[in-house]
Amino acid sequence: xxxxxxxxxxxMSVHLAHASAWAVxxxxxxxxxxxxxxxxLLRNPVHCALMLVxxxxxxxxxxxxxxxxxxxxxxxxxxxxxxxxxxxxxIMFLGVDRRERFMREPFRGQKPLAVILGLITLAxxxxxxxxxxxxxxxxxxxxxxxxxxxxxxxLGQSIYTRYLLPFEMTSALLVIAVVATVVLARQQxxxxxxxxxxxQAGVAAAAADxxxxxx
Amino acid sequence: MTGDPLFAHxxxxxxxxxxxxxxxxxxxxxxxxxxxxxxxxxxxxxxLGVRHGPxxxxxxxxLQSLADGVxxxxxxxxTPARADKVIYKAAPYIxxxxxxxxxxxxxxGGTITVAGHTTRLQLVDPPWGILFFLMCSGVAVYGxxxxxxxxxxxxSLLASVRASAQMVSYEAVLGLTIATVVVVTGSVxxxxxxxxxxGGFLWHWxxxxxxxxxxxxxxxxxxxxxxxxxxxxxxAEEEISGGFNMEYSSIGFALFYLAEYANLVVQAxxxxxxxxxxxxxxxxxxxxxGPLWFFIKVMVLLYIFIWIRATLPRVRxxxxxxxxxxxxxxxxxxxxxxxxxxxxxxxxxxxAFGGSLLGFALLLRAIDVGQDxxxxxxxxxxxxxxxxxxxxxx
Numbered sequence: 001x002x003x004x005x006x007x008x009x010x011x012m013s014v015h016l017a018h019a020s021a022w023a024v025x026x027x028x029x030x031x032x033x034x035x036x037x038x039x040x041l042l043r044n045p046v047h048c049a050l051m052l053v054x055x056x057x058x059x060x061x062x063x064x065x066x067x068x069x070x071x072x073x074x075x076x077x078x079x080x081x082x083x084x085x086x087x088x089x090x091i092m093f094l095g096v097d098r099r100e101r102f103m104r105e106p107f108r109g110q111k112p113l114a115v116i117l118g119l120i121t122l123a124x125x126x127x128x129x130x131x132x133x134x135x136x137x138x139x140x141x142x143x144x145x146x147x148x149x150x151x152x153x154x155l156g157q158s159i160y161t162r163y164l165l166p167f168e169m170t171s172a173l174l175v176i177a178v179v180a181t182v183v184l185a186r187q188q189x190x191x192x193x194x195x196x197x198x199x200q201a202g203v204a205a206a207a208a209d210x211x212x213x214x215x
Numbered sequence: 216m217t218g219d220p221l222f223a224h225x226x227x228x229x230x231x232x233x234x235x236x237x238x239x240x241x242x243x244x245x246x247x248x249x250x251x252x253x254x255x256x257x258x259x260x261x262x263l264g265v266r267h268g269p270x271x272x273x274x275x276x277x278l279q280s281l282a283d284g285v286x287x288x289x290x291x292x293x294t295p296a297r298a299d300k301v302i303y304k305a306a307p308y309i310x311x312x313x314x315x316x317x318x319x320x321x322x323x324g325g326t327i328t329v330a331g332h333t334t335r336l337q338l339v340d341p342p343w344g345i346l347f348f349l350m351c352s353g354v355a356v357y358g359x360x361x362x363x364x365x366x367x368x369x370x371s372l373l374a375s376v377r378a379s380a381q382m383v384s385y386e387a388v389l390g391l392t393i394a395t396v397v398v399v400t401g402s403v404x405x406x407x408x409x410x411x412x413x414g415g416f417l418w419h420w421x422x423x424x425x426x427x428x429x430x431x432x433x434x435x436x437x438x439x440x441x442x443x444x445x446x447x448x449x450x451a452e453e454e455i456s457g458g459f460n461m462e463y464s465s466i467g468f469a470l471f472y473l474a475e476y477a478n479l480v481v482q483a484x485x486x487x488x489x490x491x492x493x494x495x496x497x498x499x500x501x502x503x504x505g506p507l508w509f510f511i512k513v514m515v516l517l518y519i520f521i522w523i524r525a526t527l528p529r530v531r532x533x534x535x536x537x538x539x540x541x542x543x544x545x546x547x548x549x550x551x552x553x554x555x556x557x558x559x560x561x562x563x564x565x566x567a568f569g570g571s572l573l574g575f576a577l578l579l580r581a582i583d584v585g586q587d588x589x590x591x592x593x594x595x596x597x598x599x600x601x602x603x604x605x606x607x608x609x
Contacts, residue, residue, distance in 0.1 A: 046299075046364060053357070073343035073350055077390070081353020082383050085360065089379040092364055092372060151342060152403060 024065045031058030045091045049084055056080045070151040220326065221334035233332055241338045245315050249476040253280035256521050263525040284469060292465040297367030306365060307463070307470035310358020313351035314477035320347050320405050321484045324494025324505025336506065337406060344403030345393055348485060352389065352440055356382045358474065359442070359449060363459035374458035377532065378449040381439060384539040388436035391547035392429040396489050398555045399424050409493035420492040425554050430490045432547045437486065439539070441478040444524035448532055483516040484509075491516075545578055 031054055038051030056079045063072035159167050221230055254269075254277060261268025269276030294303060322337040341347055356379060363375030397403050399421060400411045412420050422430045439446040450458035460471045487493055491512050494505030530538070549571035557564030 044299075046302075046361075050302075050357075050361075069342040070346070073346035076350040077346065077353050077386075081350065081356065081386065085353075085356050085379050085383050088360060088364075089376060089383075092360075092376055092379075150402070 021065055024061060028058045028061035028065060031055065031061065033058075046088065049087045049091060052087070053080050053084050056084070068151065070155055221332055229332060233329060233334055237334070237338050241318050242315060245318050245477050245480065246473075248480045249473055250280050250284075252476045252480055252517060253283070253472075255517060256524075259518060259521040260525050263522065287469040287472075288466060290465040292467065293462070295367055295462050298462065299365040299367065302361050302365035303462075304467075306358055306362035307467045307474070308358075309361060310355060310474040311470050311477065313355040313358075314474050314481055317348050317351040317481045318477075318484065320344065321481070321488055322406050322409050322493055324409075324509050325503060335406070340404055340406050342404075344405055345397065345408065345489070346403055349386070349390055349393065352382075352386060355474075355478070358471075359459050362463065362471070363449075366459075366462035368462055370455040370457070371459055371461050373455050374449045374461075377455075378442065378459060381442065381446070381448060381535060381539075384536065385436045385439040385543070388432055388539065388543045388547050389440060391544070391551050392433040392436065393489065395425050395429045395547070395551045395554050396421050398551070398558055405488055409488060409495070412492040413495050416495070416497055417492075420490065420495070422490045425490075425550070429547060429550045429554070430486075432543055432550070433490065434486060436539075436543060436547075437482045438520070438523065439535070441475070441482050443475075443479060443520065445527040445529050446535060447529060448535060451529060479517070479520060480513070483513045483520065486516055487512040541578070541582060545575065549574060 035051045035053070035055030035058060038054065039048045042048050042051060056075060060072040060075040060080075063069070063075060221233060257276075257279065258268050269279040272278040272282040294300060319338040320341065322335065322340075324336055326333050326335050328334075343350075359378040359382075360375045363371040363373075363378065366372075396408060400408045402408065402411075408421075412424075417423065442449050448454075450460065455461075460468055463471060487509060494509040496504070496508030496511075498504065499507070549567075552567040553564060553571060556567030
């Protein structure tokens with residue numbers, strides 16, 4: 001986008017349009033990055049969830065910059081309006097706010113593994129952005145959503161014709177997840193002797209947590 | 216997209232000034248209508264309860280809400296010691312801002328010509344149209360949730376948890392019923408939704424076009440979404456002593472009060488826009504009086520909201536959730552399918568209708584089985600005598 005701005009001399013209005021699009025992108029990027037940093041660095045889980053909301057707003061802004069209006073709206077409605085609300089619900093309901101221990105890792109070797117995977121992902125994004133520009137979603141390559149006309153109509157048409165199978169598979173996946181959650185949540189509690197070794201360890205750890213929280 | 220004629224000739228100073236005036240006007244409309252609404256509600260509730268109502272400040276007590284506002288702003292702004300300071304201060308603004316923003320997409324009817332510039336009586340008509348309202352109500356949840364949590368009090372926290380579950384549940388109903396309107400209209404723009412209902416008092420309105428049921432579902436869900444009686448569980452004073460705004464005083468409390476009534480007015484305006492034809496109505500003396508019709512419809516709706524509040528007792532929490540998940544959401548989904556089916560063709564519509572009936576039968580059976588199972592579980596846990604250690608509690 002910047003390269004295009006610098007390369008060819010253009011009339012003033014085009015410059016202005018480019019500049020404003022770039023400004024929107026910059027603000028969105030700052031929101032995304034600062035939100036993401038906040039999620040990782042802040043101590044209080046509720047604050048982390050709110051920083052996640054800021055990231056989601058930044059992403060919505062970038063969607064608007066790409067003229068993907070419907071995606072921007074859905075981003076706010078679904079992610080900020082429902083998903084993070086449910087995160088907060090769980091955080092408040094379980095009372096895990098206020099204190100969190102960073103020293104105990106959920107499983108061994110998590111931190112080095114996270115660093116390695118993060119570096120691999122970063123390298124992948126950099127390579128892909130050099131190879132082609134689909135990963136950056138430039139205006140010229142955004143595919144079916146290009147051109148004039150209503151966003152929703154075009155999205156609906158491509159989802160229900162060309163991408164019908166992936167769409168239905170995704171919804172089936174979600175339904176399976178919901179059913180699995182219900183099954184897990186409604187499982188009958190078993191006697192301690194029936195638990196596996198791992199589960200016994202988990203129960204002991206939870207009891208230790210509870211004792212510590214009481215102190 | 217056919218935009219506002221104001222921008223037809225590009226931007227210049229006059230257009231900017233008109234735009235700013237429109238922004239201020241919408242803000243003022245919300246504020247003034249809140250002041251009015253508080254009085255309207257007090258008078259109406261008093262009348263319905265055979266009481267006098269406010270009758271001291273001003274003629275017939277008409278300055279009471281103004282007096283309350285002044286009083287609130289001069290009180291001490293108290294912050295509890297256990298509060299999360301930043302969020303505690305920010306929460307009232309987070310609650311108020313979406314309520315005012317949602318008013319910006321409401322078309323009040325027709326156009327107006329000022330100094331040679333014609334403009335619509337609607338602040339913005341964004342490409343995401345009515346979805347903007349869903350965005351606003353999605354964000355509005357944060358105000359109430361964070362207020363309750365950041366107060367650092369148990370009762371407030373309970374209200375937060377209630378608010379989050381309640382508002383997210385009922386948002387699904389709002390979304391599905393709005394989708395019904397969008398399917399009938401073929402556009403998400405509020406201006407297009409209003410234009411499609413134009414002409415023929417009542418007959419072309421969406422309330423008729425979508426066969427009444429989505430309108431009823433939407434109205435119930437809207438009442439729950441703005442946590443108004445009989446769904447005002449987040450501020451149930453008998454159970455959680457005031458709820459999410461228990462610790463707030465002064466400006467914070469005033470802002471929550473403002474947000475609550477702003478939400479009510481906006482909701483009435485949106486019901487008018489979505490279902491009751493917006494500014495549509497017969498001409499009076501040859502003049503098109505859209506804004507007047509809009510005003511009348513909103514007033515009637517607000518009265519109905521007050522009437523419901525004065526009549527119905529508060530529901531229990533399990534009743535609220537049961538109504539939302541087991542009745543309203545399936546019903547609104549079924550109505551969406553049926554209306555969409557009839558948009559395609561008569562046989563598709565009838566097929567969707569049959570499918571919905573089948574779905575409801577399955578749902579009722581599932582609820583029945585579930586209730587039997589949970590009753591059995593209770594029986595088992597009552598019968599089982601565990602001598603020591605872990606009980607049946609999960």
